[in-house]
Amino acid sequence: MLIVVLLIWSGSASAQQFEIPRKDGGAVPEVAITGLFDKVIASRESGEVEFPDASFAHLQIATGRHADAMGTIHAIVRGLVDAGEARRADRWMPYLVYAQAKAMESGSGIPFDTAYGRAFRERFGNTDDLAANHAQYWFTADLDRARADLDGALKELASIRSVSLPDALEMARQYAFVEAHEAATRLGPALIAEDEQARYIVEENHVFTTAQGATLSAVVVRARKQPERKPVALLFTIYTDLGQHLQQAKQAAARGYVGVVVDARGKRLSTDRIVPYEHEVDDANAAVDWASRQPWSNGEVGMYGGSYSGFAAWAAAKRGHRALKTIVPYVAAIPGQGLPMENNIFLSANYGWAFFVANNRFLDSDTYSQRERWKTLDEKWFKSGRPYREIDRVDGTPNPLLQRWLLHPAYDAYWQAMVPYREDFSRIDIPVLSITGYYDDGQISALHYFKEHYRYKPDAEHYLLIGPYDHFGAQAPFKTPVLNGYRIDPVAQFDTVDVTFQWLDYVMRGGARPELLKGRVNYEVMGANEWRNAPSLAAAGGGSIDFYLSDALAGGHRLLSKEKPASIAMLAQQVDFADRMTFSHGYYPDPIVRDSLPVESGLSFISAPFDHPVTISGTFSGELKARINKRDFDFAVVLYEMMADGRVMQLSYYLGRASFARDMGTRVLLEPGEWTSIPFERTRMVSRRLEKGSRLLAVLDVVKDPMHQVNYGTGRDVSDESIADAVIPLDIEWRTDSYLRIPLSVERPD
Structure with a gap:
């Protein structure tokens, strides 16, 4: 099917149909499609329809009106520059060079390749190094895919008599893209190399000891x-x-x-x-x-x-x-804290990474891209019931790096030596800018650096920039508009590379501090479409509220209550580790927003609806009171917003091992049958405006899934436990004076 461009059309424009050219009553040949585009141009020029100048430029290129296309593109570029969006103007450079070359070819008879070189040199000769660097990016494209998309669109026309205006404009975009980028792909690399040779001194092979x-x-x-x-x-x-x-x-x-x-x-x-x-x-x-x-x-x-x-x-x-x-x-990693284990639980999400980076002196992309292999491996290992230490035997390929890491289940001296640890932070007196995302799976590492730096050096100059991004989006110049089902606020867009070099200019060249950095903590409030700042993480939260895990029922869940229970009750849960058909409640948010959230495992707790808008900004924490019949267990707490319409949005989560809850470097096993307090705090930061009628939903569960070690509770090294240790199920009781501490504040009025 033709892709419909995401523009807002008037009813008449959407209804406007254009007859498809035919030849001898048969299918539409590519050369005849320009007749369709001619009709669309004529309709705009007569005032019958309206559409953006960008689409007009595509139509002009597709119909051979190259000199006119240059004028239209120049107007588009001027408008973007005047609006402070010069980076968006860069994408037009391949079209401008192409249109100018075609105009020179038809007007002066200059061979196209020669004309293209002249046009390229003229355009790039008038740009500075940074503008040229940005523009060069747009000369690369997945041309095979673009051609396939265009061919599919042309074939689609063979079975219909007319097309709507949006469909016609989308086809013109595809057509112009292929024309401009066929030339860019064929001629661009040599011209870019020539341009860069004039701009830069490049030394590829430095080696030092x-x-x-x-x-x-x-x-x-x-x-x-x-x-x-x-x-x-x-x-x-x-x-x-x-x-x-x-x-x-x-x-x-x-x-x-x-x-x-x-x-x-x-x-x-x-x-x-x-x-x-x-x-x-x-x-x-x-x-x-x-x-x-x-x-x-x-x-x-x-x-x-x-x-x-x-x-x-x-x-x-x-x-x-x-x-x-x-x-x-x-999104800075901390080995031993965010990967390959999180809060002392080894996880398999990045199992293939060791092969990717260590199989050769470059990158083993062929191995790493075997997504089905890694997904199947997790499932095979989980169903086999074998110890986690034998997961590479299940795969059939030794993983020596993993085996090396598994020797250190505590956050011990091995891991501590890899990054600043405790008092090391007190000696870091340089300015630091940390950037991460609410949905970065490694966010706890980035946040740990920030917290520890201020813990040991209260006068540190360390800024945090965080918003609704995943691991890759936080690093990217452009953030994906829809992340795992959630459409980010428009204001959340920023260019990580630009901010990076603005910061370097600020520290090393006396430039201005990046505009987004108005406080030590700078965060985008999802749903409010605004950036806010605070002097600390605690100040960003504006206070916190304790919610208790009540035994009172609340519409299919239990109540997440602001009131501490007058009398303590116990909530029972049993987990059969021998059962490999049921998994624990999910933790990583994909999708972030769901129409509903059936809780098939674990205990769920829901708050009363908020009678006014509130914001949650910061990290949640808590303390669980539990009694088990074993020596240890792993648990997860996932926090959601349930909106008034029933949709559910994941906000944050915690994953950790009870025996390491107080100190990741020292394991303290639980006493079977004895009550123990389990504090936790290393959760993901989030900032979200919750509208009136929304509620908080928390799911508490024991970890049992293919993505993590299975802690059978014997007290031995978890990597050596197997399904043979699952004869006795885990019986666990949670006390209702267990609580979650959530950074909530009343939303300030507009």
């Missing part, structure tokens, strides 16, 4: 026309992709820095063994030292990057090299 004797390789890019010493923007990564490295380094050089990308130990030109996480404190520090001492460096280094690279920036900060002036980590 660390103080520990390891070798690391680096890519360095500098602006050719500005040879003076400059600050260094350094990215340290295990995701070795030379093409990507060059683009990242050129982007930094285009913004006035020396762009440096360093490969982790054992990657690319390094001959050492690949062991993720274990040497980055030394190696990232060595990279800072090396970059600061080069003749093109002014001696100052700023590190940035997401996920692993965010972790590496923190690893470098642990050493505190005098040249390291700031770090900008996004």
